[in-house]
Amino acid sequence: MTTRTPLAALLALATAVFVTSLTETLPAGVLPAMSADLGVGESAMGQSVTVYAAGTAITAIPLSAATAGWRRKRLLVTAMAGFAAANTVTAMSAHYPLTMVARFVAGVAAGLAWALLAGYARRLVPVAQQGRAVAVVMTGIPVALSLGVPAGTFLGEVLGWRVTFSLMTVLAVVLIGWIAVAVPDLPGRRGQGREPMLGALRVPGVAPVLFVTLVFVLAHTILYTYIATFLDRLGMGGSTDVVLLVFGAASLVSIWFVGARIDRWLRALTLASALLVAVAAGLLAVPVGSSALVYAAAALWGLGWGGAPTLLQTAVADAGGESADAAQAMLVTLWNAAMAGGGVVGGILLDHFGAGALPWSAGVLLVPALVVVGLARAHAFPTRKGYAHDPAGTRAP
Numbered sequence: 001m002t003t004r005t006p007l008a009a010l011l012a013l014a015t016a017v018f019v020t021s022l023t024e025t026l027p028a029g030v031l032p033a034m035s036a037d038l039g040v041g042e043s044a045m046g047q048s049v050t051v052y053a054a055g056t057a058i059t060a061i062p063l064s065a066a067t068a069g070w071r072r073k074r075l076l077v078t079a080m081a082g083f084a085a086a087n088t089v090t091a092m093s094a095h096y097p098l099t100m101v102a103r104f105v106a107g108v109a110a111g112l113a114w115a116l117l118a119g120y121a122r123r124l125v126p127v128a129q130q131g132r133a134v135a136v137v138m139t140g141i142p143v144a145l146s147l148g149v150p151a152g153t154f155l156g157e158v159l160g161w162r163v164t165f166s167l168m169t170v171l172a173v174v175l176i177g178w179i180a181v182a183v184p185d186l187p188g189r190r191g192q193g194r195e196p197m198l199g200a201l202r203v204p205g206v207a208p209v210l211f212v213t214l215v216f217v218l219a220h221t222i223l224y225t226y227i228a229t230f231l232d233r234l235g236m237g238g239s240t241d242v243v244l245l246v247f248g249a250a251s252l253v254s255i256w257f258v259g260a261r262i263d264r265w266l267r268a269l270t271l272a273s274a275l276l277v278a279v280a281a282g283l284l285a286v287p288v289g290s291s292a293l294v295y296a297a298a299a300l301w302g303l304g305w306g307g308a309p310t311l312l313q314t315a316v317a318d319a320g321g322e323s324a325d326a327a328q329a330m331l332v333t334l335w336n337a338a339m340a341g342g343g344v345v346g347g348i349l350l351d352h353f354g355a356g357a358l359p360w361s362a363g364v365l366l367v368p369a370l371v372v373v374g375l376a377r378a379h380a381f382p383t384r385k386g387y388a389h390d391p392a393g394t395r396a397p
Contacts, residue, residue: 006124008182010136013117015175016076017140019083020110022148023168024052024339027103030156030164037161038096045096048103050343055107056114056336063108064115064329072120073185075112077176082109084172091165111336115329118313122324123186128263131314135259138310139252147248189325200326205319205379209327212369212380213312214334216274219365220305221342223281223358226350230284233355236291243298250302258307262314267373267381270311274369276304281363287356319379 027034027048035045067075086106093099121133156164200206223230228240236243258269280301283293313331320327349357373381 006184007136009124009184010121010133012175012178012183013076013121013137014140014143015171015178016080016113017117017137018144018148019080019140019168019172019175020113021141021144022152023083023087023106024049024110025144026148026152026164026168030152030161033156033161034099038094038099040096046343048100050340051100052103052107052110053336053340053343055104056111057107057333057340058111059108060111060115060332060336061326061329063112064325064332067112067188068325069188071185071187072116072123073179073183075116075188076120076183077179079109079113079116080172080176080179082106082112084169084176087165087168087172091162091169107336111332114332114335115325118317119325119328120183120186122317124184130317131262131266131310132259134314134317135255135262135307135310138307138313139255141251141306141309143248143252200320200323200330203320203323203327205376206316206323206327206330208372208376208380209312209316209319210330210334212270212274212372213316213331214338215365215369216277216308216312217335217338218342218345219281219362219369220277220308221339222346222349222365223284223301223362225343226346226355226358229350230355230358231294234289234291234294236294239291243294246295246298247302247305250299251306254303254306255310258310262307262310266311266315266318267377267383269307270315270373270381271370273304273308273311274366274373276300277308278304278363278366278370280304281359281366284359285356285363315381318382 027045034048035041038045083106086102086109089102090099090106093102117137118134121137122130125133152164155167201210227243228237231237231240231243254273258273262269277300280297283297283300286293313328316327316331317324345361346358349361377383
């Protein structure tokens with residue numbers, strides 16, 4: 001008997017990923033209008049992205065532990081309701097402090113959602129399809145970056161940034177109905193408190209995956225956050241949307257390719273992912289002034305980065321075994337800490353060394369990531385998948 005893939009449910013989860021990713025990055029596209037409307041500088045308004053990431057990083061682990069016993073559908077609906085409320089307040093707020101509180105709440109909702117989405121997807125399908133299921137769900141990230149942010153920017157320019165955030169509320173409400181109808185409910189996992197959270201770090205393979213996540217996301221964010229500034233330095237400031245479109249299209253190709261092969265080639269794909277982004281950073285670091293080279297670098301960057309969330313979430317879930325939910329929560333925390341840190345570190349590099357330092361820094365950070373993936377072949381990034389993890393930390397065929 002063949003088991004049908006619950007595509008409607010997985011697409012609903014992918015839309016949840018889309019909503020969380022777009023809500024985080026949307027201010028970047030409407031920053032001037034938001035700052036003018038709320039009466040603050042653009043650098044201050046830019047912290048609305050940082051405070052969102054901080055909300056996720058600070059609360060993902062404790063909230064995941066506190067809600068471990070909740071049924072999964074109830075938890076996901078609660079997170080989406082949080083997004084709807086936070087985006088509504090953001091759209092209506094006339095005060096900068098209130099807007100920042102709303103952004104922090106949105107980040108908290110993101111931490112709640114991200115800590116359960118990959119595990120939820122894996123539990124909806126047979127073991128042999130788990131990597132592919134996570135790949136489907138993670139398509140929400142490149143779609144948000146390549147299509148959502150440009151579309152939100154356009155709508156913000158035509159209709160105003162408040163309308164854009166209001167539309168995000170409408171999308172979250174529609175998604176709640178979709179989840180209620182199409183996503184099967186699953187029980188939580190009892191007894192996952194503070195000790196299992198901390199104990200997940202002792203499970204073989206979890207720590208290396210978390211380290212690779214930290215440096216990989218940090219490298220990507222340093223460059224992505226300031227890509228418009230970097231392109232402006234090259235005289236391509238007017239082509240930022242096209243460069244990001246190339247990046248996003250390549251990311252979608254990467255998601256498809258990774259999803260079709262992750263259940264057999266996790267290690268090779270992770271190495272290729274980090275290497276492609278490192279090569280892209282190297283091309284951008286070369287001061288030749290060629291627009292063709294920039295587009296080629298954007299394509300390689302997208303091919304490397306698009307599948308990275310799927311690869312890293314799958315790796316930490318496989319390594320975590322019975323502690324997979326706790327490991328996922330830690331990955332979400334480090335991911336968002338790296339995003340917040342990337343904005344800060346990139347800003348410091350920009351101020352002190354100029355935009356040319358950004359791709360060099362990203363490339364250097366990816367070296368230890370490649371080394372760890374290369375060395376951690378026993379548990380974190382095994383040469384061959386198809387082994388079951390037992391709570392004692394051993395692997396048996």
